Amino acid sequence: MKPFAERTHEKMKEVLMDPAAQGPEVYYYMIRGGKEKKNITVWETGIVGREYIKTYGHYHVGELDETYWVLYGEGIVLLQTRKTGSNGKPVDDEIETFKAIRVKKGDGVFIPAETGHLAVNIGKTWLVTADDSPVNFKEKDPVSLPGHADYDAVQKMQGFAYYVVEDGGEPKLVKNPRYRAIPEASIEQV
Numbered sequence: 001m002k003p004f005a006e007r008t009h010e011k012m013k014e015v016l017m018d019p020a021a022q023g024p025e026v027y028y029y030m031i032r033g034g035k036e037k038k039n040i041t042v043w044e045t046g047i048v049g050r051e052y053i054k055t056y057g058h059y060h061v062g063e064l065d066e067t068y069w070v071l072y073g074e075g076i077v078l079l080q081t082r083k084t085g086s087n088g089k090p091v092d093d094e095i096e097t098f099k100a101i102r103v104k105k106g107d108g109v110f111i112p113a114e115t116g117h118l119a120v121n122i123g124k125t126w127l128v129t130a131d132d133s134p135v136n137f138k139e140k141d142p143v144s145l146p147g148h149a150d151y152d153a154v155q156k157m158q159g160f161a162y163y164v165v166e167d168g169g170e171p172k173l174v175k176n177p178r179y180r181a182i183p184e185a186s187i188e189q190v
């Protein structure tokens with residue numbers, strides 16, 4: 001089992017603002033070591049359509065938090081939580097809280113359980129992070145699609161509640177029209 005994997009354009013089309021846009025073959029590279037050894041992610045640079053290169057984004061299955069440390073580069077971390085339906089389950093197209101946090105080398109971001117997360121590379125260099133989410137190498141596809149991560153809820157909505165686009169050289173948030181409810185949000189410094 002090789003502990004590394006890549007996220008391709010083919011897969012990322014599921015969550016792009018413009019799935020027809022041209023993009024690099026690989027958006028980001030993952031090396032998994034789990035909670036102790038840590039996981040490393042390396043983002044490609046550039047823009048796809050109007051969007052900065054991003055990770056796919058996911059929620060965690062169960063009560064699992066995570067911390068990201070930025071090792072190099074500049075990015076924006078998106079955090080979103082869903083409203084709870086009358087059946088006690090999260091409602092995928094209704095967002096309760098949304099945050100966009102600008103980060104750079106040296107910053108850390110805590111991701112509480114139940115909080116969907118992705119990150120965007122807004123710099124001219126690789127964006128590199130370490131994180132402490134667990135890995136179970138006995139799973140079917142533990143490196144690319146670990147079992148603790150729920151990608152389906154994001155795929156269904158074609159991405160997060162906001163896309164991060166380039167506008168006159170600066171990052172800007174654009175609402176994803178597929179969500180029924182989205183709180184207002186702006187990009188904040190860490």
Ligand SMILES: [Fe+2]
Binds near residue numbers: 058066133
């Ligand atoms: Fe995660």
